[in-house]
Amino acid sequence: MFESVADLVARAESEGSPLWRVVLAEEVEESGRGEEEVVERLHQRLETMRQAVDRGLGSDAPSVSGLLGGGARRFEAWRREGESVMGPFLGKVVARAQATMEVNARMGTIVATPTAGSSGILPAVLFAAGEELELDDEALVRGLLVAAGVGQVIVARASVSGAAGGCQAETGSAAAMAAAALAELRGGTPEQASHAIAFTLQGMLGLICDPVGGLVEVPCLTRNVSGAIQAVAATELALAGLKFPIPADEVIDVMGQIGAELDEKYRETARGGLAATPTGRELAAKVRWEGPEFENTNVARAEDLTREEPPGEGA
């Protein structure tokens, strides 16, 4: 496992091999699985990610709460009509980030990268790159490996949990992973990948986790859109040769420190931020499940908590 981005980059440079190969070699050594098996499993994960994107783009099914649904499809149609000025790459990123998050919000199957609440970002960037840069799945799996190396460093040095470190720990980490993957896919050097990570995460520091009604819906879905765009822009800065003066590892460390200092109301408790706005509270009240709220000692039985209709996938 990698303890630092600097370590990852140094190993790639000293061995003269790309980042993905360094991460793959480490995984083979740590897990005892063969290289082929690791790669095969990553292909399976990629396929699940692709299915989630396709399901999201292809369905208007509502989320568990009814707060979301159909946004990805609507945006994709609007974009295809030529209304977007972002260009096809970013337009696809924005549509695909929403797609996975909509599937997630209706309790559909996704791959947590690194978490479910941030699962829109990495597939959005990877599949947009795949389509626009005409990359095959082998290339995208190499992107997954680089992203995984970065995610491991973040878990070791900081956190990827919104309850522990706020949204910066979830979407910030996912965006940093996506940035490094994109840098790799576009032929960037390991050092450029490290700057892509730093450029990405510096822009997401301090982001709180404030889910309306405690649901992974608002603002999680659109925060995935922000994170994905941040990852693409930051990678371009790095590929153009710009360097962020604070090293990636220090940006990761400070993300962890900020997270630890965040008030509990900003760490996935739905008691602060957008969740606590007048409208946020109103929406939360509307989506409240049947049955009693338990406060401290009240015990709610399972049947009281079961809704009439299971949410299901509906796609």
Place this chain on the structure above:
Amino acid sequence: MSVFDVIGPQMVGPSSSHTAGALRLGLLARAVLGGTPERATVGLHGSFASTYRGHGTDRAVVAGLLGMAPDDERIPRSLEIARREGVEIAFESVDLGPGAHPNTLRIELEGDGLSTSLVGASVGGGAVRVTEIDGREVELTGRYDTLLVLARDVPGTTAEITRLMAEEGINIAFLEVSREKRGGEATLIVETDHAIPEELIARVQRYEWVRFARRLQKVTD
């Protein structure tokens, strides 16, 4: 840590910590009991207590108690399935103190004449950490196939069990031995690199000083 901890789990949404992680804690509690419980009381602490409904934490824990995997499409219906199978479940909000991770669960189970309790936290991205089993402090991640043994504290117990594992060709990754007091009850937690065969559990169970032996299959990919 594996790349599949970060590129995964493959799971039913919406939250890796509040859904997949909660499910894994349910799976581990089920394994400690040794099967599907007849009765379960699930205490939710911190963020779990505040947001369990929106995250489907209730359904996820129950899915774990029923033995479902994180990507089982029946998870959204698990409460219904539990009721149909006659599993009685109650949820409560608990305060486990300021030291507890914000996503902590306390699961108390009864079944087949046995009862057990487990306290564990979901620490992000679906990873979990079990901190207490039957009131004893433990350190368990579910990343390894694990042998859990409660035994009388007599000389040679650890040596005997590690010898059995060596015979089976099972490599030990981590070994934790603790006890309440001298001559009291000892807890052995053996995390291994290989799957633990059912027969080994039966062999361990045969020692007269063993009160209880369980195999906890790893819950990560």
